[in-house]
Amino acid sequence: MKDWLRKHPEVRTIRVAAADLNGQARGKRIPARFADKAVSDGTRFPFSVLNLDIWGEDIDDSPLVFEQGDQDGVLRPTERGFMPMPWLEAPTALLPIWMFHENGQPYEGDPRQALAAVVARYKARGLTPVCAMELEFFLIDDSGKKMQVPASPRSGKRRKAAETLSIRALDAFDSFFTDLYDACEAMDIPADTSTSETGLGQFEVNLMHCDDALRAADDAWLFKMLVKGLARRHGFAASFMAKPYPEYSGSGLHTHFSILDKNGANIFDCGGPKGTALMRHAVAGCLAAMADSTLLFAPHGNSYARLVPDAHAPVAICWGYENRTAAVRIPSGSTSARRIEHRVAGGDVNPYLMLAVILGAALNGIEDGVEPPDPISGNAYAQPGLAQIPTEWGAAIAAFENSTIMPRIFSRDLIRNYALTKRQEMHYLAELNPEEQLELYLDTV
The missing domain is CATH 3.30.590.10 (Glutamine synthetase/guanido kinase, catalytic domain)
Structure with missing residues (x-):
C-alpha cells in the first residue's frame, strides 16, 4: 500500500473512509506525508460514527454513545488499498478502512464486517x-x-x-x-x-x-x-x-x-x-x-x-x-x-x-x-x-x-x-x- 503513494508523488492528501450503516463515507483527511502511520497503525474514531443518522447526528438513546462512554474503534485499511479520487481537483487518494475492536476482533456493527461474516x-x-x-x-x-x-x-x-x-x-x-x-x-x-x-x-x-x-x-x-x-x-x-x-x-x-x-x-x-x-x-x-x-x-x-x-x-x-x-x-x-x-x-x-x-x-x-x-x-x-x-x-x-x-x-x-x-x-x-x-x-x- 505504501508503494502506491511513492509511485504517485503528486498526491498531496489522502482520505481514510469507512461506510456507516447508511452507506455514508465517514473518515478523515490526512496529509500524504503522514499516510504511512494510517497504514501501519490504523486510525481511530468512535464506534458510534458508523451508526449516525442520515444527517450525521448521533442516535438518541444509542448504547454506543453515553452508555459506553463513546469508545473508539480501530480502523484498518481494507485489502483494496489506495486509489485515486478523480472527482476532486487536487490529486488525492482514498484509503478504504473498516472497524475493529482494540483486541483485533471485527466490529459487528460495521456493515462491511457484517458482509464478511456472511x-x-x-x-x-x-x-x-x-x-x-x-x-x-x-x-x-x-x-x-x-x-x-x-x-x-x-x-x-x-x-x-x-x-x-x-x-x-x-x-x-x-x-x-x-x-x-x-x-x-x-x-x-x-x-x-x-x-x-x-x-x-x-x-x-x-x-x-x-x-x-x-x-x-x-x-x-x-x-x-x-x-x-x-x-x-x-x-x-x-x-x-x-x-x-x-x-x-x-x-x-x-x-x-x-x-x-x-x-x-x-x-x-x-x-x-x-x-x-x-x-x-x-x-x-x-x-x-x-x-x-x-x-x-x-x-x-x-x-x-x-x-x-x-x-x-x-x-x-x-x-x-x-x-x-x-x-x-x-x-x-x-x-x-x-x-x-x-x-x-x-x-x-x-x-x-x-x-x-x-x-x-x-x-x-x-x-x-x-x-x-x-x-x-x-x-x-x-x-x-x-x-x-x-x-x-x-x-x-x-x-x-x-x-x-x-x-x-x-x-x-x-x-x-x-x-x-x-x-x-x-x-x-x-x-x-x-x-x-x-x-x-x-x-x-
Whole structure:
C-alpha cells in the first residue's frame, strides 16, 4: 500500500473512509506525508460514527454513545488499498478502512464486517458467491427551484421524456460518461455496459461479476461515490435516490449472484433451463427473508415511493423465470451462468448490508433445504393472493426489528442499532416538507 503513494508523488492528501450503516463515507483527511502511520497503525474514531443518522447526528438513546462512554474503534485499511479520487481537483487518494475492536476482533456493527461474516459462512461450506450489480441513477439539474434533466453539453437542449435504451441520450452526455469510465479504470471499478433507462435523465451502469463478494460491494459503494462527485465536476448532480420524480420509475440496484463449489462449478447449473434444487432452496431463502429485510432494500422515507405497482419495482414476494415483474428472477441464457437476480433494492441502499442480507438469506435456504412456492408467469402486479413487501417505512422497521430470520444473518447489536437509526430518521423526516426531504436525499444516498 505504501508503494502506491511513492509511485504517485503528486498526491498531496489522502482520505481514510469507512461506510456507516447508511452507506455514508465517514473518515478523515490526512496529509500524504503522514499516510504511512494510517497504514501501519490504523486510525481511530468512535464506534458510534458508523451508526449516525442520515444527517450525521448521533442516535438518541444509542448504547454506543453515553452508555459506553463513546469508545473508539480501530480502523484498518481494507485489502483494496489506495486509489485515486478523480472527482476532486487536487490529486488525492482514498484509503478504504473498516472497524475493529482494540483486541483485533471485527466490529459487528460495521456493515462491511457484517458482509464478511456472511462470506465466512459460505467459505466454511466450501462455497463462493459470485456477484454482479446493476446500478441506476439520475442526472439532475438542481440549480433552480425545480429539478429537471440537465441540458446536454453537446446540444444545450433538455430532453423532457424518458428515452429507454436511447443511444442519443447516452451521446448527449458523452463527456461525462467518458470521464466516468476513465475514472472507473483508474479506481479499478469494473464498469461494463451503460444504458439510458425509463426515467427522466436516468441511466444504468452494470458492474462485472466478481467472485469476491466484499470486492463487489466495495465496487458498488465506490461507484456511487464516484458518480455523485464526478457529476458535480460536470455542473450537475447525480443521485441514486429511489424516486426523485413521482411520475417516472425509480432507481433500482439489481443484484445477480451464483454460487461456486470448491471445484469452481456453479451449484445452480443443472445443464438445463430450470436450475438445480440448490438454486430453488436459495430462492426460497430469499423469499422467506424478503419481508423482514425490506428495510435494507428500502432504507429511507423516499424509498417507499418506488415500491408501488406498475412502476418497474417489485411489490409481491414471488419468483419466476425470465420475469422482471417478480421480486426474484431467474435469467435465461447459458446454463453455466445460471444465476438468481434479486430485484427489490433501490439505488439508495447500503451495498454491504444489501448484499449481506441477500447472500445470507440464500444460504439460510440452502442450509434448511426448503422449497419455494411455484414460480409465477405473467404480470406479478395483477396476480391476487401473493404476499406483499412492506410498502410503509414504519412497517418495514418493525418487521426487521422483530424478525427471527435477521439474527441468523446479522448481529443483534447491528439489528438494534439500525432500527434505532431508522426510527430516529422517520421521526425527524416528518418535520420536513417535500422539498426539504428531496434536498436531503438528493446528495446523500
